[in-house]
Amino acid sequence: MSVFLGIDIGTSGTKTLAMRETGEILATSTFDYPLSNPRPGWSEQDPADWWAASIKGVRAVLKQGKIKPAEVKGIGLSGQMHGSVFLDKKSEVIRPALLWNDQRTVAECAEIEKRAGGRKKLIDMVANPALTGFTAPKILWLRNNEPKKFDKVVQVLLPKDYVRFCLTGEFATEVSDASGTLLLDVAKRKWSDALISKLDLDSSILPKVYESEDITGKLTAAAAEALGLPEGIAVVGGGGDQAAGAIGNGIVKSGVVSATMGTSGVVFAHSDAMQVDPQGRVHTFCHAVRNQWHVMGCVLSAAGSLQWYRNQLGQAEVQAAKKQKIDPYELLTEQAKEVGAGCEGLFFLPYLTGERTPHADPHARGCWIGLSLRHGRGHLVRSIMEGATYAMRDTLEIIQEMEIPVRQVRLSGGGARSEFWRQMQADIYGKTVVTINAEEGPAYGVALLAAAGTGAYKNVVEACQNTISVVSELKPDGKTRKVYNSYYPHYRNLYQSLKTDFAEIAATVDKVG
Structure with missing residues (x-):
């Protein structure tokens, strides 16, 4: 019977879960990492810690659950929302990631509202106001405060999507997490060209957007070797931690x-x-x-x-x-x-x-x-x-x-x-x-998404009805x-x-x- 993995990139640690397609949880593991607060109200992390914890987590659940690598048919990703990982032309991290609970972007939120033509027009465009935790203000903060680093930016990824890049080599996200960037047209489920233009940003720095069940890439040879898995395993869109946790509930x-x-x-x-x-x-x-x-x-x-x-x-x-x-x-x-x-x-x-x-x-x-x-x-x-x-x-x-x-x-x-x-x-x-x-939250939710996205269920609603x-x-x-x-x-x-x-x-x- 097939096994599906859920990886949740949390603020304090990464949780990895292995699940049978019946919903039975075979094994879980959590590996912690530090959080940096270089100034009051600032919150940062090193994305390399997320990838290292993901490698340890996958290897741990395979061993703990006595799972044969060939049994794994899909991987789902979840993670803390709104964080900003800035990559250069070599796909290397430019600076520590700014997290969801970082409060440094008050001025940038005001700038976004002004550029959008006011709070009401902003909500009309992207369904939400500008909040300090969101991703768009962080991008503007980098431009306003660290311009030399901003000039190097070729790609901006959310935390789970950085791990996706490490797994598949693909720049991709999905609609639930992308909604929390403030740059998504939530009604049309695609990037908001209107707001991106008003903010004088280049849409090429944003990854391709998928639905959460969609396959976004497959495990590369290098990632497979690191994880102890076969090359080519499907990685589905997954979800921001709240949407993924809701699936898990x-x-x-x-x-x-x-x-x-x-x-x-x-x-x-x-x-x-x-x-x-x-x-x-x-x-x-x-x-x-x-x-x-x-x-x-x-x-x-x-x-x-x-x-x-x-x-x-x-x-x-x-x-x-x-x-x-x-x-x-x-x-x-x-x-x-x-x-x-x-x-x-x-x-x-x-x-x-x-x-x-x-x-x-x-x-x-x-x-x-x-x-x-x-x-x-x-x-x-x-x-x-x-x-x-x-x-x-x-x-x-x-x-x-x-x-x-x-x-x-x-x-x-x-x-x-x-x-x-x-x-x-x-x-x-x-x-x-x-x-x-089920008490495993986002990791369980994205394992269900992986099961649905790779054909074990016709969709995630059916997956939830059969397991929860x-x-x-x-x-x-x-x-x-x-x-x-x-x-x-x-x-x-x-x-x-x-x-x-x-x-x-x-x-x-x-x-x-």
């Missing part, structure tokens, strides 16, 4: 929404037709399902806020967990359980790295509001979990305003591993939440739901109250250092 039909509470948090809704928020608060991108779209919102520091607490303030719990040989998050969750919903008026705004949805504000910052002498560590922990979940609800509210149906919310990410946090999500969203039999099923369900608790409905409007108002202060503080930091 079975979000391939209307009414089913995913809420991924990972380092960042994403609420993702399938849409049969292209639907755009006129205010640009959520993203409208091409889905990894052929000729379908999706609407999504991104919280930049969701479960990442709890990770920050663990790393910076939770050393006692980390040490205690080591002695008990358990995960420190278990101890943090036990503390949170001792506190009532709403934390007696303590709120946490999870804007540790700025915020994307719905505020699009790189200057926003995390804070606790409402602290009193009654509040202890349990309140701090629970308020972080609640704050991240309120932030996710912000997106869900916008999706419902757009009249996109929400009948079921499928949970994934670190926040789905805890039944306590799953119930909190049900109560704050006011929706039935479920988990599914619901395994647990939680309904909102009516009493707790009422508590959260009382507190949520206050949470929403806090950002508006602090918006000007955030901007003024950022200006002061820039001035005095």
Whole structure:
């Protein structure tokens, strides 16, 4: 029986997965690499680390799963979205890649809006406003700030597509990831000649665009030798990590929404037709399902806020967990359980790295509001979990305003591993939440795309229907739901109250250092 590989180029590491065409997972592996923050708000990585981790990952799953190389029939690629890999005429990397959470491009976002003729015209062209995380502002930043390096640019690739180049020698991308560059005509599913022209860019620096199931190239002899695989294995388009994760969660039909509470948090809704928020608060991108779209919102520091607490303030719990040989998050969750919903008026705004949805504000910052002498560590922990979940609800509210149906919310990410946090999500969203039999996210999704693209299934929808099923369900608790409905409007108002202060503080930091 055929085997399909999924490779997900994440921010902290690359995950590789091997899957039978039945959906059975044979093996997984993850190899980490460093993240560089050379200045406040900057985030960079060396693309060579992604390729090295991919090689190690493929070799590891072949060995772990006792897979014969000849059994592998297809490879799918996923990865962190929006990153920019700049290549010269020798196809060599010019500088470290700028990542999705890099915030240096505020001026370039304003430049793009101006060149496009205003925010509304920009949204009309590419379905989205200019945000600091997107790729187009990064290209302009290179042109504005490192012109000698920009002059060398022959090709710009997204992270997963750099690995694709290493695998196949082809410059290619696919519609879901390309949507996040801000340079794709999302309605027509091709590069936007209109915007590219207004930005004075040469379209030749952008790779060919495919649908996510399409075969984009085949494994070269050099790549095959590095990976321990036969030459000629098909590599399909794959998907940006959010679209790929949605495939892995079975979000391939209307009414089913995913809420991924990972380092960042994403609420993702399938849409049969292209639907755009006129205010640009959520993203409208091409889905990894052929000729379908999706609407999504991104919280930049969701479960990442709890990770920050663990790393910076939770050393006692980390040490205690080591002695008990358990995960420190278990101890943090036990503390949170001792506190009532709403934390007696303590709120946490999870804007540790700025915020994307719905505020699009790189200057926003995390804070606790409402602290009193009654509040202890349990309140701090629970308020972080609640704050991240309120932030996710912000997106869900916008999706419902757009009249996109929400009948079921499928949970994934670190926040789905805890039944306590799953119930909190049900109560704050006011929706039935479920988990599914697959927990591997984007890597699993692109393995399914590889199976569909190479003929094991007629399309990815059929692949999901045959491999993914619901395994647990939680309904909102009516009493707790009422508590959260009382507190949520206050949470929403806090950002508006602090918006000007955030901007003024950022200006002061820039001035005095």
